Amino acid sequence: MVRQLKHNKKGSALVLIIMVVAVLMILGTALLSVGLSDTKVAVKHQEIVQARNIALTGVNVAAERIINMQESDLAVINASSGFNTHVPFGEGSYFVTASHGSADTIILSSSGTVEGMTSTVELTLSVDDPSNLFDGLRQLAENGPLDLKQLLIQGADVNPINITINWDEDVYGEVADGVGVNLHKDNTDELSNGYIDLNADQTEAPPIELPDDVASYTPMPTGLTDLVFEEGINYTIDEIYFMNENIGSITFNTGNKGVQNVVVNRIYSKIPFTVNGTGTLNIYITGNAYFQTPSKTSGSSEATIFFYIMGDDPDVNYLTMDAGYFLNAYIYAPQTTVYISANNTEVHGAIVAEEIKRNDNQGPQGYFQYVPLSDDQTFPLPPQYNRSYYSN
Amino acid sequence: MKTRTKKGLTLVEIIVAIAILGIVFIAFQQIFYNGYFSVFTSGQRTRAIMDVQEIVDNVNTQSFSSDAAISNYLTTQYSDLLIISNQSNLYTYQNKTVNCFIGSLTTMKDIDGNPVLNDVYGYPVQFVLFFGKNTQKVQMTVFVIDQDANGG
DSSP, X not given: OHHHHHHOOTTHHHHHHHHHHHHHHHHHXXXXXXXXXXXXXXXXXXXXXXXXXXXXXXXHHHHHHHXXXXXXXXXXXXXXXXXXXXXXXXXXXXXXXXXXXXXXXXXXXXXEEETTEEEEEEEEEEEEOHHHHTSTTHHHHTTOSOOOOEEXXXXXXXXXXXXXXXXXXXXXXXXXXXXXXXXXXXXXXXXXXXXXXXXXXXXOOOOOOOOTTGGGSEEEOSOOSEEEEOTTOOEEEEEEEEOXXXXXXXXXXXXXXXXXXXXXXXXXXXXXEEEEESSEEEEEESSOEEEEOOSEEESSSOOEEEEEEXXXXXXXXXXXXXXXXXXXXXXXXXXXXXXXXXXXXXXXXXXXEEEEEEOTTSSSOOEEXXXXXXXXXXXXXXXXXXXXXXXX | OXXXXXXXXXXXXXXHHHHHHHHHHHHHHHHHHHHHHHHHHHHHHHHHHHHHHHHHHHHHTSOBSSHHHHHXXXXXXXXXXXXXXXXXXXXXXXXXXXXXXXXXXBOEEOTTSOEESTTOOEEEEEEEXXXXXXXXXXXXXXXXXXXXXXXX
């Protein structure tokens, strides 16, 4: 019986068919499974790419925002709308945070999310601290990012200009023979007279930008005999014109550690002006300037004055520092020649200009003492950023 | 003498087997097709993602100061790209592989619709790339910052 069963082939075809069907089922299921998972992977990949693009958009917009803000203060940045909040965009949304990588870098981290898939892009902004921008001649000494092109200080045999550099770095570059300039380092070593020719591969000095909120400034009428800029108010004025040195007065009021911004198209003034307070006075001159700087400041400590001169007329921009004593004054005029005369005023500050010349027509010369900005002084120019991306 | 059953498969068995196999093949044909289609389509999708990402990367490396400049650049660079003026047509294939819609100059807005980062102006640019006999599509969106509007 066993033998009969053993050799009975009946039904074997069915078994064979069942086996074939089973194999086919396995193959079919496997193929379908592979296909479906492949599709899922492709869709997820698409969502990750979309998320990365959205994250990149977020980080780029945030970086643009920071640069527009001219701001490197994290507290200010993080308090701005658009940071630490979900912003919908495209197929998903992004979320941007800002932190410090080091003192000189801001790390922007942007997470883009699409259908639950997240991709993060980091952007590191290397900040050239604006407070360093006008750190006296340090930029010259350290091959900094500024291209002053040429610092030419011309003096006269009589009444020489004394320039003192109060920091450790050396001054590199060619110092040509000249007259009328005594260039000192740390009040000890006298450097050669003449001019310092900077390295040619340095980048351009950043252009001057007016404050963002200049449209909200209070217009000041022209033609007033006594021009008084009230404390706590920023002003725009078309022209400051006082060519009769015996008529008129100009008074600025910074308040105690306050900031006063004044945007003026032109200044032609032979009268000195007064700065009251201990704060900062920013004078933006969209054209050229011919004027005498303050005759006096008042308050327990002197105000700091920043002159931004946008004009590029090399024959017009004369600035006379004739306070007769200590004065904090910084001049940023990268497009033009600035003629300076000091009249025995000890000027603490720095000058960045296409060319700096002594104005021999303005009487006896004083001396400019270039010192670094103190910790609480910053130059309100936009920080310069370098970008480097990292994406996970 | 031993008698062995030498009978092989009968014609009936063969017919039944073929019938069963036929039914099974027909039943599984769709599964095989779906599996193959999924693999093929996902490959096409991956390729499409790469293609549209290349366009996005290209746009990201450029500076633009107007939507016309973006439009001109894209149409110059990509002959198979169509600038769509009406956003509602963005997802409709129109004889070009890529549809592109350039939104108007705007700023970002939060989930409540309030402007954020509102001094950064740019153009939301959407790309839709068609593949798989133009029945499937991949979409990417990028925000192109306007250099002029942002002082830049």
